Structure formats: structure tokens, C-alpha cells
Amino acid sequence: MLKTFSLQGRLGRLRYFLFNVAVIAIAAAAVFALTRLLTLAGTRPAFSMVQGLVALTYVLAIIASLCLMVRRLHDFDQSGWWTPSVFVLHLVYGYYEAVGSLTATILTGIFLLAVHLAIILTPGQQNPMVQRPCSTLIRFIQPRRLRLSNSSSISIIRLLGRFPAGCSNAA
Known part of the structure; x- marks a missing residue:
């Protein structure tokens, strides 16, 4: 059984990739359904409530992905405390994208891609953490x-x- 929000244990490469794809797919389907509700929401309070649900969906997807990353890092004997650094890299990428710095956005994006590929492709240890x-x-x-x-x-x-x-x- 998958414990999506658990920070304990290990997660292999394939499961990490597939569970992240599942989290993204579920979040995308929920956001799609909620944005369809935005077109039906006629009043301002209903519009605000649907926007809040969309934001909650994004927050839950981010937390689930970070928890999966912690378990993946445990698989190749790294501390789960490396996860916040990857989250900060995403925030830096979003900042550069928002201010329109094309060069910084491309360089940060390439670095993020390399980090995520390293997390996905690094083989786990054969023995559990000693x-x-x-x-x-x-x-x-x-x-x-x-x-x-x-x-x-x-x-x-x-x-x-x-x-x-x-x-x-x-x-």
C-alpha cells in the first residue's frame, strides 16, 4: 500500500516516477474539473471558493511530490532534508520566469532538469539504510x-x- 504523505521508508525509481505521474494526473484532472466549475460560478463568492479549491489542489500535489521525493532520496541513502533545496530551486525558477529573465530561466530550468533526472535515474542501494x-x-x-x-x-x-x-x- 502506498503511503503518499509518509516520510519514512524507501521508494524505487520506477515507483517514484509512476507515483509522481499519478499525482500530476490526479491534480490536473481536479484542476480541470474545478476550472470548468469556474465558468458555471455566477456569483463572486462561488468564484472565490472554486479558486481556493484549485489552490488547495496545487498545495496537496506539491506536498505529495515532496514526500515522494524524500522517500526516493532515502532509497539511495541520502537525507530527506535535501528536498527543501529542490523546492527552493523551483521557487527560483518561478521567480526568473515571472520577471522575464530568459537566460536565467533557461539555466535554472536546465539545472532543475538535471537534478530531477539524477533523482529518478540514480539506482537505489541494495541493502536498506544501515x-x-x-x-x-x-x-x-x-x-x-x-x-x-x-x-x-x-x-x-x-x-x-x-x-x-x-x-x-x-x-
């Missing part, structure tokens, strides 16, 4: 038992919370 050892601070914390007055025990680790992401064990 869990890295815990930080030295966590390694020194051994699960010890505290004796309470009613002779029940609680683990210190439970008091401190969960291990950080990537920790495989406490020792």
Missing part, C-alpha cells in the same frame, strides 16, 4: 531499574524518552 550506532551520550546510558516505594520498577530509558532516529540499541 542503522547507525547511537551517539556516545546515549551509549553511556544503561537501562537501570529504579525501585519505587510500591516495589514496582521503571526503566530510566522510558523516563528519558525514545532513542534518537537511527539508533539500533542502547549499548
Whole structure:
């Protein structure tokens, strides 16, 4: 089952490409249907509501694509935190296109195309991401038992919370 808005896990090349195509197709169909409603909307409030739904459709499509990109980056052992940089590149491209700078638009577009092709075509790692050892601070914390007055025990680790992401064990 596809978890479109999940940031956990990995996503292979073909699935990443096909799921992005599906997100774009669904968003395009929704925007097409909503713009047809714009022609039927006779009053100003109805017109504004349909425009808001179109904007919401775009926002959901962007969020879904970014979540898919995070999972794709995990597939070839890269941090999902690279995704905002690609989003900023899209914003820069949109800015150059809006101000009419043809050279900057073409160069940014070529760079964006290269980044997206690299994300799509880079093969994933054969083994899943290896869990890295815990930080030295966590390694020194051994699960010890505290004796309470009613002779029940609680683990210190439970008091401190969960291990950080990537920790495989406490020792």
C-alpha cells in the first residue's frame, strides 16, 4: 500500500516516477474539473471558493511530490532534508520566469532538469539504510531499574524518552 504523505521508508525509481505521474494526473484532472466549475460560478463568492479549491489542489500535489521525493532520496541513502533545496530551486525558477529573465530561466530550468533526472535515474542501494550506532551520550546510558516505594520498577530509558532516529540499541 502506498503511503503518499509518509516520510519514512524507501521508494524505487520506477515507483517514484509512476507515483509522481499519478499525482500530476490526479491534480490536473481536479484542476480541470474545478476550472470548468469556474465558468458555471455566477456569483463572486462561488468564484472565490472554486479558486481556493484549485489552490488547495496545487498545495496537496506539491506536498505529495515532496514526500515522494524524500522517500526516493532515502532509497539511495541520502537525507530527506535535501528536498527543501529542490523546492527552493523551483521557487527560483518561478521567480526568473515571472520577471522575464530568459537566460536565467533557461539555466535554472536546465539545472532543475538535471537534478530531477539524477533523482529518478540514480539506482537505489541494495541493502536498506544501515542503522547507525547511537551517539556516545546515549551509549553511556544503561537501562537501570529504579525501585519505587510500591516495589514496582521503571526503566530510566522510558523516563528519558525514545532513542534518537537511527539508533539500533542502547549499548
